[in-house]
Amino acid sequence: MKKILVVLLALVMALGCMSAMAEEIDWRALEGGELNMYGGCDEPHVAAVAKAFEEKTGIKVNFIRMSGNDCYNRILEERDNPQGDVWYGGTWDPYIAAADQGLLHEFTDCRHVPYKSENFGVGEPYWFGIYSGYIGFICDKEELEARGLELPKSWKDLMDPKYKDLIVMANPGATGTGVMTTSILFQIFGDKEKPLAEQQEVLDMIAAMDKNVTTYVKTGSGTSHNVALGEAAIGVGFLHTGLMYIEDGYDNFELVGPEEGTGYEVGGTAIIEGCKHLDEAKLFVEFALTPECQEIGKTVGALQFLTVEGAEDPESAKSLLGTKLIDYDSDWTGTHKNEIIEAWNSVISSDKIATE
Numbered sequence: 372m373k374k375i376l377v378v379l380l381a382l383v384m385a386l387g388c389m390s391a392m393a394e395e396i397d398w399r400a401l402e403g404g405e406l407n408m409y410g411g412c413d414e415p416h417v418a419a420v421a422k423a424f425e426e427k428t429g430i431k432v433n434f435i436r437m438s439g440n441d442c443y444n445r446i447l448e449e450r451d452n453p454q455g456d457v458w459y460g461g462t463w464d465p466y467i468a469a470a471d472q473g474l475l476h477e478f479t480d481c482r483h484v485p486y487k488s489e490n491f492g493v494g495e496p497y498w499f500g501i502y503s504g505y506i507g508f509i510c511d512k513e514e515l516e517a518r519g520l521e522l523p524k525s526w527k528d529l530m531d532p533k534y535k536d537l538i539v540m541a542n543p544g545a546t547g548t549g550v551m552t553t554s555i556l557f558q559i560f561g562d563k564e565k566p567l568a569e570q571q572e573v574l575d576m577i578a579a580m581d582k583n584v585t586t587y588v589k590t591g592s593g594t595s596h597n598v599a600l601g602e603a604a605i606g607v608g609f610l611h612t613g614l615m616y617i618e619d620g621y622d623n624f625e626l627v628g629p630e631e632g633t634g635y636e637v638g639g640t641a642i643i644e645g646c647k648h649l650d651e652a653k654l655f656v657e658f659a660l661t662p663e664c665q666e667i668g669k670t671v672g673a674l675q676f677l678t679v680e681g682a683e684d685p686e687s688a689k690s691l692l693g694t695k696l697i698d699y700d701s702d703w704t705g706t707h708k709n710e711i712i713e714a715w716n717s718v719i720s721s722d723k724i725a726t727e
Contacts, residue, residue, distance in 0.1 A: 395482060396657055402429030406651040407454060409446070411439040411461020411547070412638065413592050415671040420459060423667055424658050430651050438590050439465045439547030446474050446643055456646040457655050460501070462547035462591070462636035463494065464554070467705025469641070470497040476642035478653060483660030484679050491637055491678035493701070498641035501659055502668065502675035505635045505694045506552055508627040509595045509606040509613035523605060525630045526556060530579035538583045539594050539603035542724050543712045547636070548591030548608055553577070553715050554704040555634040555697070563703055567714040578718040587724045598624070609636070610694070614687045615672035626691070634699035638675065 406424075410417030414436040421432040437445065439461025446455060446469060458466070458475075469475050475497040483499065486492045491500035510522050515537075523529055529538060543549035557563065561573040568574075585603055588594060594606030595613050599621060606613070613626045640659045642652040658664050662682035668675065669685040676684050704711065 396654075398428050398654070398658075401651050401654060404428075404430045404648060404651045406430050406432045406648050406655055407456045407646075408432055408434040408655070409442045409455045409458045409643075410434050410436045411442045411458065411465075412668075413460075413590075413671075413673060416668055416673040417460060419667050419671050420659070420664060423664065424655055427658065428651075428654060430654070438545045440543070440545050440550060441589075443469050443474075443547075447472065450474055450645070453643050453645045453647065455643050456648045456652040457640065457642055458498075459640045459655075459659065460638055462551055463498075463500075463639050463701050464550050464636075464704040464708055465547045466494055466498040466639040466641060467701060468708045470494065471706060474644055476644045476646065476649070476652070478642055478656060481653070481656060481660070483657060484662075484681065486678050487680055487682075488678075493637060494639055494641070498639040499656060499660055500637040500678045501640050501665060502638040502673070502677055503635060504609045504611045504638070504675040505628065505691055505696065506548070506555060506608065506633045507610040507613075507629060507694065509598050509608060509610065509616075510625045510627060511598050511601070511604045511623050512625040513623040514601070514604040518604075520604075522625060522627055524627065526559065527576070527631075529583065529605070529607070530576060532582070534583045534605060536583065536585050537604040538580065538607065539586050539588060539597040539605070540580070540584055540607045541591050541594055542587040542589055543715050544724070545589045546591045548594075549587070549715075550708055550711055551634055551636060551704060552607055553711050554707075555699070557711070557714075558634070558700060558703070559631050559697060563700065567707070567710050568717070570714075574714065574718050577715060581719045581723070584719075584723055587719070589725050589727070593725075609675075610691050611674040611688060614674045614685075614691070618672070618674070618687060628691075628694035630695065632695045632697040635696055637678070637701070 443465035541549035594608035
């Protein structure tokens with residue numbers, strides 16, 4: 372009974388602290404200010420968050436939507452004269468690379484609410500976790516059945532010639548999704564201690580998959596989009612993007628977690644080092660780490676798991692909880708991002724890389 376009372380007391384104190392913390396933030400303190408945001412998740416999600424922040428704070432938000440790796444490249448190019456203030460959305464690997472290169476502001480006085488899992492706060496104080504999702508296969512089961520083909524069950528299945536011209540994947544040169552997908556292959560089938568250019572087994576796998584790929588798209592969600600348009604029967608990308616189409620009535624979609632296991636992301640948000648609207652950027656990150664902001668995603672089809680206590684995960688996302696996950700090393704991916712892209716470029720067909 373004493374232990375129960377102690378736990379209850381701790382819970383009451385924690386809730387009291389959270390309430391007090393929320394009261395400390397004057398959301399209208401910077402009314403009339405301005406914020407420039409680079410958005411790494413889908414445009415409806417970025418736009419909805421920008422609008423909600425404007426309404427809550429009175430701060431005008433200008434945003435540009437880009438893929439995660441394009442956000443990273445732009446911030447890197449602008450490091451001597453930053454044009455953006457905050458980076459919102461996109462998988463963690465580019466954030467890790469950006470933090471390593473001093474591109475992100477160290478936000479040590481963030482008053483955000485506690486995470487559901489310690490794994491969601493891995494980037495602090497340079498970037499903060501806002502959602503999580505798993506890489507897998509988004510399949511048009513009706514198209515595959517019509518061709519007499521089974522759903523792919525493993526990464527190795529994607530090399531099978533029977534899937535020729537049926538697969539779409541993300542371009543690592545433009546997307547964090549593509550970097551992460553390629554990194555998963557090296558982490559499962561390769562050796563992280565060896566130079567990637569020397570790992571012939573993995574390079575041969577990527578080359579064999581390339582023979583079955585029609586297009587390498589510029590956005591992570593583009594793989595699901597291509598499947599929805601009938602331009603591919605198998606999209607390799609985040610499973611929650613497939614959930615969005617299933618909720619929209621695409622009953623021909625089936626989601627597959629690779630039997631060898633797969634990696635997971637933590638989507639991030641961060642303040643850009645040297646930004647011109649630092650106070651507004653800090654207030655935005657505080658907002659991004661509230662349940663109010665995190666639950667905006669599911670109203671626009673962003674169905675990832677959410678990171679902070681009090682934020683309710685989308686109901687459909689719970690169907691993905693049985694996906695087999697590897698011990699995905701995001702730090703390794705972030706620090707080897709350029710090497711991963713170079714290794715991938717060395718074996719794929721460059722004419723398959725989408726330009727739009």
